[in-house]
Amino acid sequence: MKIVFRIVLLAALAAMGVWLWTFLFPSPEKVIRRRLTELARSVSSSANESDLTRLAAARSVAGFFATTVELNVDLPELGQRNSMDREEITQAALMARSRAGGMHVKFPDINITVAPDKQSAVADLTVEANISGEHDSVVREMKFNLRKTDGQWLITRIETVRTLTWSAELRFGKIRGESLVRADSEIGVPPF
Amino acid sequence: MLARNQAEQSNVRPRQSWLPRWLQIVLIGRNPKVTLVRAAVLIVTCFVVFRFILLPARIEGISMLPTYKDRSVNFVNRLAYRWHEPQRGDVVGIRLAGPHVMYMKRIIGLPGETVAFVEGRVLINGEVLDEPYEKTPCDWNCPPVRLGPDEYFVVGDNRTMPSDNHVFGKAGRDRIVGKAIL
Secondary structure (H helix, E strand, O other): OOHHHHHHHHHHHHHHHHHHHHHOOOOOOHHHHHHHHHHHHHHEEEEOOOOHHHHHHHHHHOEEEEEEEEEEEHHOOOOOOOEEEEHHHHHHHHHHHHHHOOOEEOOOOOOEOOOOOOOEEEEEEEEEEEEOOOOOOOOEEEEEEEEEOOOOOEEEEEEEEOOEHHHHHHHHHHOOOOOOOOOOOOOOOOOO | OOOHHHHHEEEHHOOOOOOOOOHHHHHHHHOOOHHHHHHHOOOOOOOHHHHHHHHEEEEOOOOOOOOOOOOOOEEEEEEOOOOOOOOOOEEEEEEEEOOOOEEEEEEEEEEOOOOEEEEEEEEEOOEEOOOOOOOOOOOOOOOEOOOOOOEEEEEEEOOOHHHHHOOOEEHHHHHHHEEEOO
16 A cells, blocks of 8 residues: 555656746747747737727737738738838737727637757647627638747747648639639638 | 443434534535545546547527527537547537637638539539538638638538638648537
């Protein structure tokens, strides 16, 4: 009985040790996941925010990004932009918060691949946004490239992933009046 | 002697429960240990089934009307395509970055086929596809697209909406999570 008790105690101690180790020295995946969850929380907004809260939240959103972020997204609000700096991100976040009556953003699925040098990573994630007053939620699959800068994981590139191709090609072709067969370029997924 | 009898009596007296006996039987059974084991088995079974085999899904949106109504509940069977490949007409869940949010669409084109829409009719390799599930006429026109060896063409059943507002197209085999069972 004594031996069993000792084994159980030892196992519990080992489990606690492992937990403590991962708590004190989390893996890059864990850090990135936590950071992306924080980003989703920062992007979310409530209906009656004060101007000061809105500005502070918009600035905190910009803090998740590198000084210049490369873009390849199909959001009409961003037009045909290829990059944005932090000030522009703050302005965009501010505009989104002031326009929406309230928005809840979450990333229900996050897949992270860290490069062997552990200095860069790619996060493939689903963005789900519930905008108050709208019946359906907006869903997109996106890819974020991250780089470790001064100990912090910052987003350097955002790209919309084509979950279902062809309809997007068709839409894009129609909008641009170009040929419908587009195989090489990255085009975003149309809304739900 | 008297003192000993009193002690014995107090020992054999059944412990009083704060619940009436019948309620105790209803709530935790005649044998609490067996009930506990049963509850544990049930919890583990539910966890395994609904996490890894039958994914519960709430349908949002109108793209699968009239087959599936907005806000209806369904299950996606992840084992459906373990022993055979998806078939034409199957309603499948298509993952985005993961299985928590999926598109629910019907397979109309199989790998290697050419799919087109002409005046609302689906053409597979140039021949009109019979679609008994399609109740409302539509006027979609889309040029032919050839599917790769691992690609399926999926579309919703509600084609009364403009094609621009409808998400449809080619989906890789790896994106198909499973088959809707209801």
